[in-house]
Amino acid sequence: MQEQGSFKNSSSLSDDAISLLKKLIAIPSFSKEEDHTADLISRYFLSEEIPLQRRLNNVWVKNKFFDSSKPTILLNSHHDTVKPNAGYTNDPFTPIVNDGKIFGLGSNDAGASLVSLLATFLHYYDDKNLSYNFIYAATAEEEISGINGIESILNELGKIDFAIVGEPTQMNLAIAEKGLLVLDCVSKGRSGHAARDEGENAIYNALKDIEWFRSFQFPKISETLGNVKMNVTMINSGMQHNMIPDECKFTVDIRVTDAYTHEEIISIIKQNVSCEVTPRSMRLKPSSIDVKHPFVVAGISSGRSIFGSPTTSDQALMPFASVKIGPGDSARSHTADEFIFINEVEEGIKIYIQILNQILK
Numbered sequence: 001m002q003e004q005g006s007f008k009n010s011s012s013l014s015d016d017a018i019s020l021l022k023k024l025i026a027i028p029s030f031s032k033e034e035d036h037t038a039d040l041i042s043r044y045f046l047s048e049e050i051p052l053q054r055r056l057n058n059v060w061v062k063n064k065f066f067d068s069s070k071p072t073i074l075l076n077s078h079h080d081t082v083k084p085n086a087g088y089t090n091d092p093f094t095p096i097v098n099d100g101k102i103f104g105l106g107s108n109d110a111g112a113s114l115v116s117l118l119a120t121f122l123h124y125y126d127d128k129n130l131s132y133n134f135i136y137a138a139t140a141e142e143e144i145s146g147i148n149g150i151e152s153i154l155n156e157l158g159k160i161d162f163a164i165v166g167e168p169t170q171m172n173l174a175i176a177e178k179g180l181l182v183l184d185c186v187s188k189g190r191s192g193h194a195a196r197d198e199g200e201n202a203i204y205n206a207l208k209d210i211e212w213f214r215s216f217q218f219p220k221i222s223e224t225l226g227n228v229k230m231n232v233t234m235i236n237s238g239m240q241h242n243m244i245p246d247e248c249k250f251t252v253d254i255r256v257t258d259a260y261t262h263e264e265i266i267s268i269i270k271q272n273v274s275c276e277v278t279p280r281s282m283r284l285k286p287s288s289i290d291v292k293h294p295f296v297v298a299g300i301s302s303g304r305s306i307f308g309s310p311t312t313s314d315q316a317l318m319p320f321a322s323v324k325i326g327p328g329d330s331a332r333s334h335t336a337d338e339f340i341f342i343n344e345v346e347e348g349i350k351i352y353i354q355i356l357n358q359i360l361k
Helices: 011-024 035-047 107-124 150-157 202-215 262-272 296-301 342-359
Strands: 053-054 058-062 072-078 096-098 101-103 131-137 162-165 174-175 179-188 231-239 247-256 274-278 306-309 322-323 339-341
Touching: 011 035, 011 101, 011 107, 011 342, 035 058, 053 150, 072 101, 072 107, 072 150, 096 322, 101 179, 101 262, 107 131, 107 339, 107 342, 131 150, 131 342, 179 202, 202 231, 202 247, 262 274, 296 306, 296 322, 339 342
Parallel strands: 072 131, 072 162, 162 322, 174 306
Antiparallel strands: 053 058, 058 131, 096 101, 101 339, 174 322, 179 247, 179 274, 231 247
């Protein structure tokens, strides 16, 4: 077999990736407002004479010699960002380069992964002898798990055998990822005047259930993801100071492991609390991949470690095997003065290609 990849040399791939990352940082791309970064990515492929497809703010391309008889690897990351927090000392939309770092909103999460996977796709783009097809997809609304992101194009991508999801993991392999379940809860009471011994305080009723959410431990523990974690994150009740509230609403954030289904979690909760419990969505499932999967084996042999990720990504919406790996550090995500090291991008491209070369033989 010929040496993999011939579209561009590694130095050119890295330079182009870093240049594109700077351009992406300079364009605001909040979730549901990613049209201008989708335009930029589309123009990039047009400039390289690579046919592209686009639906809403999702852009995807296939390798030049795509063969439907071969299995397909999806290379996916997102180009939407959260909004900058008040702690920024730099302009979040100015890609400042200083001390080997590129500062800017979305540089770490997940711009570096986005451009590194793009460079990886280009490396293999015009190779005739690949044992796998490649689809590269730059998608929208990941930060809000929106319905117009990766989920909206899965049918158009065709059969996917395996996905590499680009998120900051220091180029280690997240072989499992927690799912997300958000519950809207309502505790009921009976209104009355606060000055008299009247009514039933819904806040006090809610406190009993909130304490249960705080202290309960699910007995089954995942080998890769640990415990299911529940946190009450929002609460609202009352209209005025002298009225006993008859209703208290609160929200529970649950990070679900592969030890339980969403349905099992909800069943256990309803058996233990008195409040009304309504799940917002059942879409965001936990995910995992066999440690014997060829990509995982290749990653380990390349010196990468494996771990279970507590955060949720677009993997939760993928009905096929996937692994999360990318340059950068998850601890920097959504922080003020977000940055990525330039050498992290360069190293990310090399490691992606190093691992893939082992399974493309």
